[in-house]
Amino acid sequence: ARLFRPIGPIACEPVSADGVPAEWIRSTGRELRRAVLFLHGGSFICGSIASHRTLAGNIALSSDSRVLLIDYRLAPEHPFPAAVEDTVTAYSWLLAQDLPPGQIAVAGDSAGGNLALALLIHLRDHHLPAPAAAVCFSPAPDLTFSGASWGFNSQKDLMIEEAKEREAVRLY
Numbered sequence: 747a748r749l750f751r752p753i754g755p756i757a758c759e760p761v762s763a764d765g766v767p768a769e770w771i772r773s774t775g776r777e778l779r780r781a782v783l784f785l786h787g788g789s790f791i792c793g794s795i796a797s798h799r800t801l802a803g804n805i806a807l808s809s810d811s812r813v814l815l816i817d818y819r820l821a822p823e824h825p826f827p828a829a830v831e832d833t834v835t836a837y838s839w840l841l842a843q844d845l846p847p848g849q850i851a852v853a854g855d856s857a858g859g860n861l862a863l864a865l866l867i868h869l870r871d872h873h874l875p876a877p878a879a880a881v882c883f884s885p886a887p888d889l890t891f892s893g894a895s896w897g898f899n900s901q902k903d904l905m906i907e908e909a910k911e912r913e914a915v916r917l918y
Contacts, residue, residue: 756803763816763839766832769795771802772812780811780849783837783865783877787856787884787905789914790821790829798855805853814840818861822917829918833861834868837877847875856905857914859885889915 759770772778782805786798795817806813818832840850854862859882869876884905888896891908900908 750800750804752800753804754807756799756806758799758803761814763814763836764842766836766839767795767817768836769799769815770812771799771806771815773807773810778810778812779845780809780851781840781845782806782809782811782813782851782853783833783840784813784815785818785833785852785854785858785861786815787854787858788820789911790826790857790860790918791914792820793857801855809851811851821914826918829857829861830864830868833865837865837869841875848878850877851879851881852877853881853883854885855883856885859883860887860889863887886911 755774756771757774761768761770784798784802784805786793786795788797795815798815802813802815814836816832816836819828821829837852841847852862852865854860862880862882863885866876866880868874884903886906891912896908899906
């Protein structure tokens with residue numbers, strides 16, 4: 747979290763997204779119709795609203811949207827599929843707030859990028875409305891670690907270390 751510096755002032759409002767702890771983050775003094783569901787990273791075992799508030803705030807300011815940042819359940823106390831279930835619940839809650847899917851984007855970093863992809867698959871498989879866009883920052887969708895990208899990105903991605911990720915996946 748210390749890597750991110752705020753690009754402007756933000757307002758934060760704690761909410762419950764149908765039981766999932768969350769926070770609305772937006773530029774101060776503005777009411778915006780568009781929303782981003784932001785899913786924090788942390789290898790499914792760490793991260794929170796507090797650790798990712800600045801990044802989510804920067805996304806809110808840069809996209810001229812409000813951001814719903816959720817505290818999904820973390821492993822090992824809450825293994826798969828808990829985090830996916832919380833993500834689906836939060837997205838469904840957004841739709842219930844009279845936000846049309848065309849005004850919603852989903853974004854996430856690292857494990858949050860994986861959760862964004864899992865949400866899209868869930869929506870497709872259940873014939874539910876998809877968001878207008880999805881953005882994944884450094885996701886690791888190959889949790890088998892068998893893809894070539896693990897090798898050629900190992901020296902480029904500052905956040906992902908394979909040994910640590912293998913242990914996180916085991917806990918997840």
